[in-house]
Amino acid sequence: MxxxxxxxxxxxxxxxxxxxxxxxxxxxxMPSLKPLFATLYxxxxxxxxxxxxxxxxxxDHMALVSLSSLAAILLGGGAGIAVTxxxxxxxxxxxxxVATMGQTFPPVAVLALAVPVMGFGPEPALIALTLYALLxxxxxxxxxxxxxxxxxxxxxxGLGMGPAExxxxxxxxxxxPVILAGVRTAVIINVGTxxxxxxxxxxxxxxxxxxxxxxxxxxxxxxxxxxxxxxAVVIDAGFDRMAGWLTRWSRR
Amino acid sequence: MTFRLxxxxxxxxxxxxxxxxxxxxxxxxxxxxNRLLSGRPxxxxxxxxxxxxxxxxxxxxxLATPFLRPTxxxxxxTVAAGGLFAAGLVWxxxxxxxxxxxxxxxxARTSFASxxxxxxxxxxxxxVDAARWMGLGAVGRLAVGGAVAGLVALQLAxxxxxxxxxxxxxxxxxxxxxxxxxxxxxxxxxxxxPTLLVGIPLGVAAHRFQAVGRAVFPVLNVVQTVxxxxxxxxxxxxxxxxxxxxxxxxxxxxGPLPAVIALTLYSLLxxxRNTAVGLDGVPAxxxxxxxxxxxxxxxxxxxxxxPLALPVFLxxxxxxxxxxxxxxxxxxxIGAGGLGAIMFQGLFANALDLVLLxxxxxxxxxxxxxxxxxxxxxxxxxxxxxxxxxxAP
Numbered sequence: 316m317x318x319x320x321x322x323x324x325x326x327x328x329x330x331x332x333x334x335x336x337x338x339x340x341x342x343x344x345m346p347s348l349k350p351l352f353a354t355l356y357x358x359x360x361x362x363x364x365x366x367x368x369x370x371x372x373x374x375d376h377m378a379l380v381s382l383s384s385l386a387a388i389l390l391g392g393g394a395g396i397a398v399t400x401x402x403x404x405x406x407x408x409x410x411x412x413v414a415t416m417g418q419t420f421p422p423v424a425v426l427a428l429a430v431p432v433m434g435f436g437p438e439p440a441l442i443a444l445t446l447y448a449l450l451x452x453x454x455x456x457x458x459x460x461x462x463x464x465x466x467x468x469x470x471x472x473g474l475g476m477g478p479a480e481x482x483x484x485x486x487x488x489x490x491x492p493v494i495l496a497g498v499r500t501a502v503i504i505n506v507g508t509x510x511x512x513x514x515x516x517x518x519x520x521x522x523x524x525x526x527x528x529x530x531x532x533x534x535x536x537x538x539x540x541x542x543x544x545x546x547a548v549v550i551d552a553g554f555d556r557m558a559g560w561l562t563r564w565s566r567r
Numbered sequence: 568m569t570f571r572l573x574x575x576x577x578x579x580x581x582x583x584x585x586x587x588x589x590x591x592x593x594x595x596x597x598x599x600x601n602r603l604l605s606g607r608p609x610x611x612x613x614x615x616x617x618x619x620x621x622x623x624x625x626x627x628x629x630l631a632t633p634f635l636r637p638t639x640x641x642x643x644x645t646v647a648a649g650g651l652f653a654a655g656l657v658w659x660x661x662x663x664x665x666x667x668x669x670x671x672x673x674x675a676r677t678s679f680a681s682x683x684x685x686x687x688x689x690x691x692x693x694x695v696d697a698a699r700w701m702g703l704g705a706v707g708r709l710a711v712g713g714a715v716a717g718l719v720a721l722q723l724a725x726x727x728x729x730x731x732x733x734x735x736x737x738x739x740x741x742x743x744x745x746x747x748x749x750x751x752x753x754x755x756x757x758x759x760x761p762t763l764l765v766g767i768p769l770g771v772a773a774h775r776f777q778a779v780g781r782a783v784f785p786v787l788n789v790v791q792t793v794x795x796x797x798x799x800x801x802x803x804x805x806x807x808x809x810x811x812x813x814x815x816x817x818x819x820x821x822g823p824l825p826a827v828i829a830l831t832l833y834s835l836l837x838x839x840r841n842t843a844v845g846l847d848g849v850p851a852x853x854x855x856x857x858x859x860x861x862x863x864x865x866x867x868x869x870x871x872x873x874p875l876a877l878p879v880f881l882x883x884x885x886x887x888x889x890x891x892x893x894x895x896x897x898x899x900x901i902g903a904g905g906l907g908a909i910m911f912q913g914l915f916a917n918a919l920d921l922v923l924l925x926x927x928x929x930x931x932x933x934x935x936x937x938x939x940x941x942x943x944x945x946x947x948x949x950x951x952x953x954x955x956x957x958x959a960p
Contacts, residue, residue, distance in 0.1 A: 507796065
């Protein structure tokens with residue numbers, strides 16, 4: 316990331332705060348926009364998606380993303396740690412290959428394939444999102460732990476630290492920015508995939524979009540799309556902020 | 568006197584154990600009276616009875632591979648056993664599906680079940696890992712993958728697998744399927760043209776002038792963040808309005824146009840970024856040497872910058888193609904057609920074989936695009952004598 320992602324600090328500050336304000340306003344205030352959508356689309360009987368509240372859908376969406384991402388962090392981080400220990404080294408190549416190959420599988424196809432295995436509902440969505448999120452987390456955990464210089468490890472051991480202490484006090488803190496970047500990739504993909512998960516029976520912010528597309532109700536589509544886009548931008552900006560903190564903290 | 572088996576390959580041991588447990592515990596196939604009812608499980612032991620069971624003999628070799636010395640021969644045998652086991656499982660599935668079809672109604676369906684997937688994955692992963700230990704390069708590994716794919720393709724071509732439900736779905740919509748594959752590829756190609764036309768100049772500009780990068784990358788990063796389904800949705804309204812303003816222009820909020828626009832917007836970031844990063848990575852002394860040899864700026868760009876930046880650029884193109892194949896599947900929701908249309912039709916109608924018929928080719932297209940471009944990257948890299956992936960983000 317030499318060129319990309321470099322932006323003045325003020326822009327980022329604004330992006331997170333503005334995004335948050337916009338997101339909350341959209342989620343809470345969408346019902347009061349009903350007259351606006353009624354004017355924009357006079358042909359529609361129901362210009363506002365009211366089958367579920369947008370607050371409910373947003374919370375469910377965030378729950379699905381958080382649960383799958385947490386599971387992926389625990390499992391993927393654990394696997395990444397395991398294959399960088401001396402006793403797990405043999406499995407490293409396999410894990411890296413699976414992580415690289417798996418990421419060429421489009422998330423939407425993974426989601427669809429979970430249905431024949433698990434049936435419809437939030438469960439296949441949760442499993443598919445977890446599996447997909449695992450890959451960037453694993454990849455970056457291995458890369459991050461790998462990037463810790465052997466000299467640092469040697470001096471940590473020289474200070475009398477045990478393997479667990481070296482891992483938690485030296486390796487993981489130093490690898491944290493790289494691991495966080497993997498988590499960010501995973502979470503952003505999951506926000507989008509969770510929206511598509513409405514097609515497999517999970518009630519997320521994708522539901523108004525899918526219902527709107529199937530019933531030619533453009534107002535529903537716009538309402539769902541605006542909120543899910545704002546959610547993704549806010550989460551990304553939040554990760555940006557966290558990455559900034561981490562870098563400053565680890566330089567200390 | 569005790570004899571201890573020497574364990575050389577713990578990865579193969581784990582995979583062999585997973586395959587063995589799946590063979591005993593999990594159903595190999597599912598057999599249903601028709602496509603809407605759920606099937607009864609068919610265990611592996613029921614399928615291997617008779618001479619057809621010989622097809623999974625490589626599985627027995629697979630059980631022995633953890634104890635093979637990691638010589639070229641031992642590893643080669645492991646690769647072969649893993650790949651042939653996976654292909655053999657497919658053959659056995661087709662064989663047993665044909666047996667089950669005799670004496671059943673034409674509506675009966677035989678599909679792959681969890682045991683098949685676990686065993687096939689275990690075989691393939693053993694082969695992949697052993698190929699890596701052998702030190703096979705990208706091209707060698709692709710050759711192994713191609714050989715296994717070829718064995719399955721041969722079974723497809725000879726009609727051996729026709730009794731499996733996914734092929735029955737295919738037989739029902741042969742024409743639709745061929746159109747969908749073509750349409751899917753066309754969507755990706757149609758997005759690549761504007762992406763390359765705009766993205767490469769933008770990337771060159773971002774490399775030359777920092778201000779361009781500072782202006783362009785934050786915007787492209789935000790676009791990349793927005794979920795595809797939301798971007799498709801947000802493009803609908805303005806395009807529909809534009810179409811209403813210009814009747815007869817063919818512009819519409821649904822169909823291929825919004826899909827191609829959205830795909831292009833997503834594809835720009837990897838192309839612009841990797842073009843800029845690739846050019847940034849060309850060592851300054853190399854450029855100076857070229858200048859010293861009397862090359863004009865144009866010649867330096869064409870003969871020095873371009874070849875040296877090519878591997879990084881191609882890895883950007885690889886990201887773009889893989890991503891676009893997946894996004895084009897989502898675009899089926901706004902009526903763009905393609906394989907996603909088959910997939911979502913299956914999901915909305917609860918026809919799971921139809922889901923497979925849409926989703927599996929999407930994955931294969933993405934994997935094939937990835938494989939082709941990684942050959943290109945390997946060729947471009949060896950051409951300039953650099954290690955692959957250097958400077959790649």
